[in-house]
Amino acid sequence: MKRAKNLIFIVLTALALVACNKDNTTPDQQQPTVPQIIIDTDICSSTDDLFAMQLLYRYASQGRCNLLGVIVDRMGDTNAAVADLMNNYYGFPTLPIALERNGTNERFSYINYSPIAEATDDNGNLLFARTYSDYSSIPDGYILYRRLLANAADGSVTIILTGIPSTIANLLTSSADQYSSLSGVELVRRKVKRLYFMATKLEPSSEQNVSPGYNIMMHPNAAKTLLQMWPDDVDVIISPSAPGNMVEYKPELVINDIDWTDIHPLKQIYMQFDCNTGQRMWDPMLPLQEIEGDDLIGLSPRGHIVFNDENKISFITDPDGNYRYQISGDEAWADRMLNLIRASSSPLHSL
16 A cells, blocks of 8 residues: 555656646756846847847856847848857857747838848858858747747746847737747746846936837837736836947947957958948947846836837836836946947957
8 A cells, every 4th residue: 555655646746747847947946047048139230239149149158148049030031140140150059049020011220231141251152150041940039939938947037138029029929839838928927037128218317208219119019018018027127228328339449359350240240331320339238237237237216117109108116116227327337338348359269
């Protein structure tokens, strides 16, 4: 009888473990020691996305974070190809890539450097290696999100959204699938620690009826889905345009900082395309704060955001809110930010 009871206990325990592992997470799964990051980018519009990615590759090479995947939220295979060559150049050829296929049809781009993926050397060979030759084989963005989140420890994932919120919206409205029995909202609630989103023109002196900024206005319906459906117990840090506005990485300085080689994607982009468009280092503010720490960039009090019918943003202070936004510092602070970004352009062997 005792043996039979032990057998029943073993079977029940095994069934419980299977149930717990439906999302590859058990209640006592150990938390990772470094940030687990998914980057969601509208690559091939402005070059600040590239510097945000370069920072993350460098941090990952230094063991300061773990990159889980790259979501390309700007539709088009050529955009995925640039993300692919970036992964390869920085030493992450197997890092998963996904592409948004149900986003905005607005294709405006400040700097369309996507042709860099087809750049060749004097012998006609591709200048930069790529893992894929056919991007129809990579998954839709929200599907990769679901797979990566399902495989992650609870409350461990940081999402760095430097682009359009199309894929995040599709994730939030998604249903159970082969990766997880949870809805998109519940999957985010269970797995995500923090979302960074580069958007809005919020400042301490102006928090009511503010312009939502480029990334939101590229797909306002997706942004409203994000703001309405994002779980209120998962933190969001908005990176407005103000902090990045203070940090200018001039084209001639970019090229000079990469004088150690010509075979470099950022250098080639700056040499082949007009990058002197007045853009600033907006997107790097997100990985800098996540990896260097919250003391690096000031944060507003907690609150929540209202996106009204006139497409204006208002920040409502609330100590129980899950939203904060970054606050820029002085000129010395801006110099420090620029120096951190410039350091990521150093030779790969200097890590």
